[in-house]
Amino acid sequence: MAIFSKIFSKIRAGSSSTGDWEEIEEALIASDLGAKSAAEIVEIAKKSKVDQIDEAVTASLQSWLSKNNREIAFNADRPTTVMIVGVNGTGKTTSTAKLVSHLKRANKSVLLAAADTFRAAAVEQLQTWGERLAVEVITGPVNGDPASVAFDATTRAKNDAVNYLIIDTAGRLHTKSDLMDELGKIRRVVEKVLPVDEVLLVVDATTGQNGIIQAKMFMDSVAITGLILTKMDGSAKGGIALAIERETGVPIKFIGTGEGAEDFESFSAEGYLNGLFR
Numbered sequence: 001m002a003i004f005s006k007i008f009s010k011i012r013a014g015s016s017s018t019g020d021w022e023e024i025e026e027a028l029i030a031s032d033l034g035a036k037s038a039a040e041i042v043e044i045a046k047k048s049k050v051d052q053i054d055e056a057v058t059a060s061l062q063s064w065l066s067k068n069n070r071e072i073a074f075n076a077d078r079p080t081t082v083m084i085v086g087v088n089g090t091g092k093t094t095s096t097a098k099l100v101s102h103l104k105r106a107n108k109s110v111l112l113a114a115a116d117t118f119r120a121a122a123v124e125q126l127q128t129w130g131e132r133l134a135v136e137v138i139t140g141p142v143n144g145d146p147a148s149v150a151f152d153a154t155t156r157a158k159n160d161a162v163n164y165l166i167i168d169t170a171g172r173l174h175t176k177s178d179l180m181d182e183l184g185k186i187r188r189v190v191e192k193v194l195p196v197d198e199v200l201l202v203v204d205a206t207t208g209q210n211g212i213i214q215a216k217m218f219m220d221s222v223a224i225t226g227l228i229l230t231k232m233d234g235s236a237k238g239g240i241a242l243a244i245e246r247e248t249g250v251p252i253k254f255i256g257t258g259e260g261a262e263d264f265e266s267f268s269a270e271g272y273l274n275g276l277f278r
């Protein structure tokens with residue numbers, strides 16, 4: 001992912017032809033930074049002294065990242081409620097399991113809600129993770145109302161005073177308005193019992209700029225509090241993290257780096273920026 005260390009090497013070595021700068025801009029676009037940011041970075045680098053390019057570019061990149069808190073919410077006095085949402089196949093259920101594992105390592109108790117009621121396999125997938133991670137999973141009938149599962153689970157979370165309730169929802173296309181409205185319904189039903197603390201949008205890093213479109217459309221339907229960027233292991237194009245934060249202002253809270261429950265990291269802006277130049 002260390003795109004910046006390589007792309008400025010010719011410039012540092014004293015060459016700076018139009019072709020060199022075009023090559024740099026192309027490399028930035030290829031990293032999924034987006035055309036606008038790529039062009040801006042080239043302008044910043046052109047204006048900088050050769051030995052100060054890294055500092056100047058880093059300062060801009062830093063200013064584009066979200067300033068919002070990247071820690072997952074936590075309430076000491078009631079269950080913290082988390083909805084996991086996103087387009088089909090982005091890694092919602094796997095990320096739900098990874099989040100459970102992350103929270104259990106911090107000695108937090110967790111209850112899961114299988115609010116993807118569209119497919120029996122979806123419920124089974126979450127139940128399998130529940131067994132593996134030793135957490136209870138609240139389910140409902142297949143093709144039943146996902147909001148009803150969410151309601152039952154929230155009531156249970158409150159009664160049992162667990163630290164976290166995580167609601168895994170069905171994948172939905174951001175362009176299907178009825179499905180997007182359903183998310184609002186799930187949210188309202190949870191709120192009859194407890195406030196919703198986090199709505200985490202799961203975005204597949206390998207879908208590139210399309211992830212930004214997804215994020216914007218989900219933001220229009222339900223208030224997103226954070227992002228989980230998955231499949232970062234399958235993409236050398238680390239620019240998407242920056243592009244999505246710059247375009248949405250929503251902080252990335254976690255990244256997924258594989259299929260296992262432990263392949264999950266809290267996102268660090270500092271670590272990310274260092275990685276770009278390493």
Ligand SMILES: Nc1nc2c(ncn2[C@@H]2O[C@H](COP(=O)(O)OP(=O)(O)OP(=O)(O)O)[C@@H](O)[C@H]2O)c(=O)[nH]1
Pocket residue numbers: 086087088089090091092093094095116122169170171172202230231232233234255256257258259263
């Ligand atoms: N390499 C890699 N694979 C991942 C990651 N996260 C999820 N996957 C894989 O992506 C596929 C889809 O993951 P799911 O968690 O089922 O995705 P989902 O969003 O719940 O899917 P739907 O519920 O059908 O919308 C599975 O094969 C996962 O193992 C990741 O960070 N890296």
Ligand SMILES: [Mg+2]
Pocket residue numbers: 092093094116122169170171
């Ligand atoms: Mg799923």
